[in-house]
């Protein structure tokens with residue numbers, strides 16, 4: 001072992017020499033390793049960054065909320081929109097919301113919601129010369145506050161009488177409040193929402209940012225007022241709060257049964273709507289990152305394999321080119337294992353260099369993505385260690401065959417090699 | 419007795435043909451001797467040298483080096499003997515082209531685990547013996563043929579071996595440089611080293627004390643040439 005260690009510096013130097021004399025060939029050889037390691041580092045960085053903000057966002061939806069939609073939540077991978085059957089489905093309506101509230105004992109509160117987008121440039125919200133930047137405009141009921149855990153920090157929220165009398169009042173998200181009233185108290189002021197006059201009655205509590213985007217650029221008006229002004233479709237977004245956390249399942253069942261009944265789904269047919277929770281979204285998100293990791297593993301495995309075969313090839317060439325050198329070393333007393341280790345270390349230096357380059361490249365990629373997108377990319381130490389060890393192992397594994405060939409050479413034949 | 423071979427054979431099989439490169443050679447060489455091996459091309463000189471140098475194992479027969487029976491040793495044991503007991507000098511120098519003279523001389527010491535400081539000290543000393551201490555950092559391609567062969571000699575000496583083997587050490591050198599190298603061998607011999615050289619030329623062979631003439635793998639005759647050298651001086 002001592003001899004092999006004495007050899008380490010020598011062998012690494014020799015590997016560097018080989019690489020420098022055949023720059024292009026070596027680079028192409030280690031490109032596979034580089035790509036493989038860069039894929040690991042970069043993807044882990046991005047996925048972990050995504051994890052942080054995504055998990056926070058999904059959790060901020062509220063642990064205790066059930067959502068009702070006429071479609072299953074899904075991730076669009078590539079093309080392929082909704083099916084014919086899906087597009088023909090009936091809307092979830094305000095009346096469905098009222099029925100759930102009345103007939104499902106496990107349900108505490110139901111929040112039907114509608115959101116408006118003013119053509120062509122989004123919602124215009126003004127106060128005197130001040131203007132908010134295209135805020136989201138929602139029509140809500142008082143239960144919105146309980147269900148979405150979103151209360152008024154100043155003033156009041158939408159009330160039952162607002163609903164009954166279709167009043168022109170609104171509750172502002174913090175961003176809108178700050179944009180319109182940087183120095184003044186917004187409560188009681190009259191603002192213009194898409195050219196309708198509204199009185200500000202409250203400002204909502206601040207929500208945490210998601211993916212670097214503020215979640216506070218919105219304003220809420222009474223559901224009935226919304227309907228009166230924006231006579232769009234009957235379709236509503238439905239958020240439901242069960243009586244207790246333990247009651248989520250019961251509430252989900254009751255809602256499902258009720259909606260099947262109301263929508264006339266035959267007993268032998270699938271639901272033509274979806275009832276799901278935050279956990280469901282979380283699972284779905286996890287399965288997406290799972291796929292991302294799988295893709296990463298496949299890409300890097302292929303790249304490392306290609307790199308490994310390349311390394312084996314360059315090492316075989318190197319062994320042939322240096323047959324005479326091997327003969328000389330053997331004549332001077334090198335044992336088989338000395339030669340074996342020399343070439344193994346060389347192969348590992350080669351792939352290790354590719355690994356280090358891959359780490360730098362992957363980290364740069366992660367940091368770049370972190371800089372130009374709201375994702376916070378995190379370079380984790382374990383991915384660096386795994387990436388480096390993998391690259392070195394590839395050298396070790398694919399170096400075995402060429403190194404064994406070198407070690408087995410007959411000294412006399414090797415010395416005679418031209 | 420440093421070297422003792424008993425009925426040494428080396429047989430090669432190429433296709434269906436068998437070639438007896440060495441056929442029943444029995445020689446004895448004392449410590450401190452200076453021996454030359456001569457003979458026509460293909461007579462088996464190099465093959466015999468390789469056997470004596472433990473680079474190869476005989477097909478048949480026995481070989482004792484320094485009291486050890488090496489004819490039945492394994493590859494790694496032979497490597498150990500080559501490292502410890504034998505210093506090689508080749509016709510084509512066989513230096514590592516990318517390494518400095520110093521590193522080339524260090525090489526045998528790497529394979530017996532000598533520490534780096536000790537290695538450099540010994541290698542410098544060996545280079546001094548061959549008058550090359552001012553060329554230590556040069557690579558082989560920056561040295562003349564004679565200088566390269568002297569580096570090779572320093573490398574052969576550095577481990578203080580029992581035996582120095584040289585296969586046509588002057589074959590790639592002009593007459594004057596060849597003579598210089600032979601003077602160096604002479605000096606090393608006077609300092610107590612055992613030397614065996616292979617050569618085609620009688621002018622070179624007579625530097626030695628004894629000449630073995632090889633033909634068809636057999637020792638044809640043996641000649642004591644001490645008187646020639648002495649009278650030449």
Ligand SMILES: Nc1ncnc2c1ncn2[C@@H]1O[C@H](COP(=O)(O)OP(=O)(O)OP(=O)(O)O)[C@@H](O)[C@H]1O
Nearest residue numbers: 430431432437439458459460461462463464465466
């Ligand atoms: N590896 C081998 N396989 C087959 N035949 C071999 C091998 N090595 C040597 N020989 C044969 O053995 C014989 C002796 O070869 P060797 O190299 O010992 O001759 P030599 O006396 O050194 O010749 P030269 O003066 O030309 O160097 C030759 O006929 C050669 O062809």
Ligand SMILES: [Mg+2]
Nearest residue numbers: 463464465585
């Ligand atoms: Mg020969």
